[in-house]
Amino acid sequence: MTMPRQDTAFQGLGDSRSSVRLKAALAVGTTPDPRFVDGLVERCAVEPDFYVRDMLTWALTRHPASMTVPKLVEELRSERAQARSQALHTLSKIGDRGAWPAITRELLTDADDEVARSAWRTAVVLVPDDEKPGLATVLATQFGRGERETQVSLSRALVALGEVIVPALRAAMTDPDPRVRQHAIATERLSRDPEAGFEYAIGEAKRIMALGPTSQEAHGEEALGSAGQEVLGSEGREG
Known part of the structure; x- marks a missing residue:
């Protein structure tokens, strides 16, 4: 039985070559599928290549905010700094102000500079007047x-x-x-x-x-x- 094209693309996110992972993220975003939201979020936490991470963020913005935002908010409590930073970055791109309460003082003063910088940018986008x-x-x-x-x-x-x-x-x-x-x-x-x-x-x-x-x-x-x-x-x- 032939594997659906979306499934094949998603599997490419685990490839050792960044060029393949980039194409996979593009494919998943081009044809959004709710089944892949968890995997996209998880990949953001470990993806080493900046351009692939950016494409993963784009792919997540292509999915309904009702599905992505709760998962990203969960990531803000991760012990992995990249998970927190990338989740914040993606939340800023989605722009759902319902996520504002999750931008805590702890994140705004995070010991990791990249996390803190992402929190500052995201806070400015989401903060109520x-x-x-x-x-x-x-x-x-x-x-x-x-x-x-x-x-x-x-x-x-x-x-x-x-x-x-x-x-x-x-x-x-x-x-x-x-x-x-x-x-x-x-x-x-x-x-x-x-x-x-x-x-x-x-x-x-x-x-x-x-x-x-x-x-x-x-x-x-x-x-x-x-x-x-x-x-x-x-x-x-x-x-």
Whole structure:
């Protein structure tokens, strides 16, 4: 008896060659089949190739959210960092706001940078308007974390939230930790001019900090006084 084409394609996800796995994920997504949802989610947790993982995410978005979202939410409790990160990434692509309660503080502050970055991006997509201030407060606890890539992700997530970030920025710009202050100042610069880029924003932050506390306080008052209007204009554009 000949195996159905979808079944053959699905089996290809376990092939040792990434090119075969990529084609298999494409085939499964092209012809969605509810039987494969569990397997797609499981494969996301272990797939080593970035492009195949991205195709797996696409394949999952081709299936009904009612089937995929509960499975992905379960993965957020996995001990495997890649499982949590990829589930978050896929939830952000699906965009079902019913998954918002699953984006916990634990995920937003996850010890694994990739998981945390995925959580920040997903949270910004799913957060209800009335919970944006609380999200901004949690994200602000991560100022100064990690290397450039991680800091860029956090700044972009905060800027995307709009004017609700002002109180959190104000507090962080006077934090005793210089890494926190620098990152917060750079984020404020991005909120006013996203097209300037993160390197420029960090450079400006270093310059302001080098001038001393008085300059930082003056800059903070001037910048945040008008941030309510300016940060709104920055939404949707990333530096």
